[in-house]
Amino acid sequence: MSESDALPVRPFTRFAAGPALLAFSGWRLIAAAAVAAPIALELGAAGAAASTVGDLDAFAPGALLLSDVVRRALPELSAALKAGLVVALVLALLGLLPLGALLSALTEPARTPLRQHFSRSARVFPVLLGLSATLLLAQGAWLLAVSICASMLGAAVAHRGSLSILAPLGLYAVGLLGTLELGVLLDLARAAAVRHDLRARAALTCALGTLRRSAGAASAAYFACAGASIFAIALAARLTQGLDVSRPGSWRVAAVFGVHQLALLALVFARYLWLKRAVALSANEALPV
Amino acid sequence: MNRTLVDAVLGTAFCALTWPVLFATRAAPHAATPAAAASLSAHDAPSEPEKIASYTILARLDAEQHRVQGSEVIRFQNASSQPLTELWFHLYLNAFKNDKTLFLRSPFGAGRSGEKAHEYGYVDVKHLRLASGEELWPNADRHSPGDPDDETDIRVPLPTPLAPGARLELSLEFEDKLPEIVERTGYEGSFHMLGQWFPKLAKLEPDGHFAHFSFHPHSEFYADFGDYDVTLDVPTRMTVGATGVAGATRSEAGRTTIAYRAEGVHDFAWTAWDHFAEARSVVAGVDVRVLYPSGEERSAELELDAVRFALPHFNELYGAYPYKTLTLVHPPDAAGNAGGMEYPTLITTGGPWYTALTGTRLLEDVTIHELGHQWFYGLVATNEHEFPFLDEGLNSYAEAEALEARFGSGSSFEAFGLSVSSSTIARLFSATRGGDQAVSSPAAEITSFRNLGALVYERTATTLLTVARVYGEAQMRHALGSYTRRFRFQHPTPRDFLNVMRRELGADAEKALASALLERGTVDYVARDLSSVAAEPAAGIFDAPNGRETRKRGPAPEPKKYQGRVVVCRHGALEFPVEIELLAEDGTRRRAGWDGRGACHAVDYAGSSPLVAALVDPDHRVLLDDDLSNNFVSTRSPQTSRLWERALYGAELLVSGAAP
Numbered sequence: 025m026s027e028s029d030a031l032p033v034r035p036f037t038r039f040a041a042g043p044a045l046l047a048f049s050g051w052r053l054i055a056a057a058a059v060a061a062p063i064a065l066e067l068g069a070a071g072a073a074a075s076t077v078g079d080l081d082a083f084a085p086g087a088l089l090l091s092d093v094v095r096r097a098l099p100e101l102s103a104a105l106k107a108g109l110v111v112a113l114v115l116a117l118l119g120l121l122p123l124g125a126l127l128s129a130l131t132e133p134a135r136t137p138l139r140q141h142f143s144r145s146a147r148v149f150p151v152l153l154g155l156s157a158t159l160l161l162a163q164g165a166w167l168l169a170v171s172i173c174a175s176m177l178g179a180a181v182a183h184r185g186s187l188s189i190l191a192p193l194g195l196y197a198v199g200l201l202g203t204l205e206l207g208v209l210l211d212l213a214r215a216a217a218v219r220h221d222l223r224a225r226a227a228l229t230c231a232l233g234t235l236r237r238s239a240g241a242a243s244a245a246y247f248a249c250a251g252a253s254i255f256a257i258a259l260a261a262r263l264t265q266g267l268d269v270s271r272p273g274s275w276r277v278a279a280v281f282g283v284h285q286l287a288l289l290a291l292v293f294a295r296y297l298w299l300k301r302a303v304a305l306s307a308n309e310a311l312p313v
Numbered sequence: 314m315n316r317t318l319v320d321a322v323l324g325t326a327f328c329a330l331t332w333p334v335l336f337a338t339r340a341a342p343h344a345a346t347p348a349a350a351a352s353l354s355a356h357d358a359p360s361e362p363e364k365i366a367s368y369t370i371l372a373r374l375d376a377e378q379h380r381v382q383g384s385e386v387i388r389f390q391n392a393s394s395q396p397l398t399e400l401w402f403h404l405y406l407n408a409f410k411n412d413k414t415l416f417l418r419s420p421f422g423a424g425r426s427g428e429k430a431h432e433y434g435y436v437d438v439k440h441l442r443l444a445s446g447e448e449l450w451p452n453a454d455r456h457s458p459g460d461p462d463d464e465t466d467i468r469v470p471l472p473t474p475l476a477p478g479a480r481l482e483l484s485l486e487f488e489d490k491l492p493e494i495v496e497r498t499g500y501e502g503s504f505h506m507l508g509q510w511f512p513k514l515a516k517l518e519p520d521g522h523f524a525h526f527s528f529h530p531h532s533e534f535y536a537d538f539g540d541y542d543v544t545l546d547v548p549t550r551m552t553v554g555a556t557g558v559a560g561a562t563r564s565e566a567g568r569t570t571i572a573y574r575a576e577g578v579h580d581f582a583w584t585a586w587d588h589f590a591e592a593r594s595v596v597a598g599v600d601v602r603v604l605y606p607s608g609e610e611r612s613a614e615l616e617l618d619a620v621r622f623a624l625p626h627f628n629e630l631y632g633a634y635p636y637k638t639l640t641l642v643h644p645p646d647a648a649g650n651a652g653g654m655e656y657p658t659l660i661t662t663g664g665p666w667y668t669a670l671t672g673t674r675l676l677e678d679v680t681i682h683e684l685g686h687q688w689f690y691g692l693v694a695t696n697e698h699e700f701p702f703l704d705e706g707l708n709s710y711a712e713a714e715a716l717e718a719r720f721g722s723g724s725s726f727e728a729f730g731l732s733v734s735s736s737t738i739a740r741l742f743s744a745t746r747g748g749d750q751a752v753s754s755p756a757a758e759i760t761s762f763r764n765l766g767a768l769v770y771e772r773t774a775t776t777l778l779t780v781a782r783v784y785g786e787a788q789m790r791h792a793l794g795s796y797t798r799r800f801r802f803q804h805p806t807p808r809d810f811l812n813v814m815r816r817e818l819g820a821d822a823e824k825a826l827a828s829a830l831l832e833r834g835t836v837d838y839v840a841r842d843l844s845s846v847a848a849e850p851a852a853g854i855f856d857a858p859n860g861r862e863t864r865k866r867g868p869a870p871e872p873k874k875y876q877g878r879v880v881v882c883r884h885g886a887l888e889f890p891v892e893i894e895l896l897a898e899d900g901t902r903r904r905a906g907w908d909g910r911g912a913c914h915a916v917d918y919a920g921s922s923p924l925v926a927a928l929v930d931p932d933h934r935v936l937l938d939d940d941l942s943n944n945f946v947s948t949r950s951p952q953t954s955r956l957w958e959r960a961l962y963g964a965e966l967l968v969s970g971a972a973p
Binding site: 052053055056057059060061063064067068070071072073074075076078079080082083084085086087088089091092093095096108112115116119182187188189253257261264265269274277280281284288291292 | 606608609645647666721722723729730731732733734736737738740741744745894896902926927928931933936940941942943944945947951952953954955956957958960961962963964965966967968969971972
């Protein structure tokens, strides 16, 4: 990017990635709406609101009406879910574009037009796609290996009291940690690819170098953000439990909607913080020759 | 047998049977007349059973070869009105002898597991002698009647007829080869579960015929009451649980013998394993013992808690549990098919170790269900082969009632802000099979295991829950309690059950129960044709004292009044009284009643605001209603804000987790 393309530095320079972040979260909302709409429409058509109290009855304790609606709408719901998963997959792939734009924005010290970030993202899109495919396959293989090992371990320690439960559980915990570490590697590689305009293999090498050099810092940042996300979801669950939409009152629905969207904003912000850290960590990495 | 395990395999199948005719034929010998039923009371129930067949057994377990060497003495009395020329023996273990037996030859696999046997098993009778020493076994039939491939139902001719009231002592020697657990019985590693493991007399009916049958995968059992003295000889390392009270224990040369005595029961089961941990508690004066795989303390604790609630609860509702002990056996995961089964004073539970973390109440559910069988099978000893709904169905109601009394609306599942009740689950599965077959069909005539679950278990429960909600929950509890007390230690039929319901709940309730249980009765309430208009002064030509008067249509007077009407129809044979809720535009609600008789009923409305919606059965009393969505009619578009909010949030979380 040429120096002249940069916008003037403003007091909120610290949020130079603001528009990209907004695009990133907006894309998530649109993607979610695309997945949710067919399901909500099917449930509504199947009678989820077939009551003098609207859809309140479908949320009543015991789930009598809800179960009936789901039972009868199952073929349509199943089709809607399948379509939703395809949509989600396509949107997940397309989601690499706003992610790339956000990473691009995080590499810039000053605010830059959003279209430039998207242009840059489109340029590295094949690289981001290759990285995602490679590391998702690696995660799958790793989980499969761990499952097989846990199953064998479970059989070996069967009938040995608590050990028969704790040993496979421990292995699964290790497996989960490994999967998350591969997630860290993936984001570091994405950051390197965007920052240094690298191809997939070079980005992966760069990310491995970063991880070797700053494993503690990277993991700490990643797990702190993941922890914060989980905390936000749990807090929202606790708050909405108190709001109890199974009781009458439109304000309850509005309040629950607000709480949920705040929780999701927290998730987006946590992701933003982690990606910012990932970009910073990859900045000092010596590039592969 | 456990209904949750049955629920798990519910699916599709169909068959309509002419059951009412069969029912009338089969029930005739035992049917009490309505007049007789009117005079029944709990005081008529005996305080202990008539002991027709008592057993003394010595059994030695070879835990390595999975064999049991047994000797058995049966003391039998001809309590019927006819002389007996033959005896019938159930050799249930032969159901697992090869793939051609009635139990295993189903193309769909065997019973609830749907699995074929991996290792086969059998019981060989080596001798069957009278007290005089006369050998009877050589004259016994070699196979079940009309089925050369099955050896589970064997006729043994008697050399001389046994007169009514006369007694007989028989001695047997037998050897069991246990199967790898197929269903209920067998071994898995060093775990051994022995149910239906010894040669057993079929139930003698009052008219002198034996209620004998081949072991069908859908069927359970039926036997006379008696006393059981069973001495078990097992490797000393084994922990043993069994029906009855443990007496003298002796250990010698690596073997231990334990003498068990169970009085007034109709079966005996036991388990032996060298990896059992044990928990004990005294509940309502009963010594409760839980045997579970070591490491699964949490499961044992939940099961014990379930008994702490349900045993006093059932005592109060259905009469006091009369035995001193209750043993719960939680089999290891690998032997899951031994779980979810009932025997006198011993029940098997089950579920993997993580069950308690999933939000389901599977452990409590299975424990309370099997405990309920101590009444609906153990004490009220109905013919499980001929009338499976009388034990599994009524017990599924008792289970749902107890679970909801204990856990409320989240009695089946509670997590992630969603609560699902046991009655919802019962209705859900019941509705999938609606009127496929009569609920009261004999086990062998039910066309699939899934139908067995949906109809025998869940539709019976849903029917009783509906009657309870419509005619009174307290009344239903009392009625069922009257039935269990009246027929304690007896063998009632469907007619006996219905007679008690008629006396306790009235003719309408009994009619609905009979239709739903015996005749494939269904019901679906439908609301339609809602209309509402502003009331206007009548126009037209009217005869008045001063001659004819013509009144023209004019504007409705202020404040406006509205008239409306909604039509409610009932499809199906079942009749239940229902309420109809009418909603006006200003939010006011009112309810009108309909006795449910007739095909359709018009509900008229008059009020200061237009009628905008109507809902049949707003409190969901009629759980048997096939389709709840057509109970509602409205002139407004549906309000689905909650639905959209939840769907969007769920999708947002999915996208957050799955997307980059």
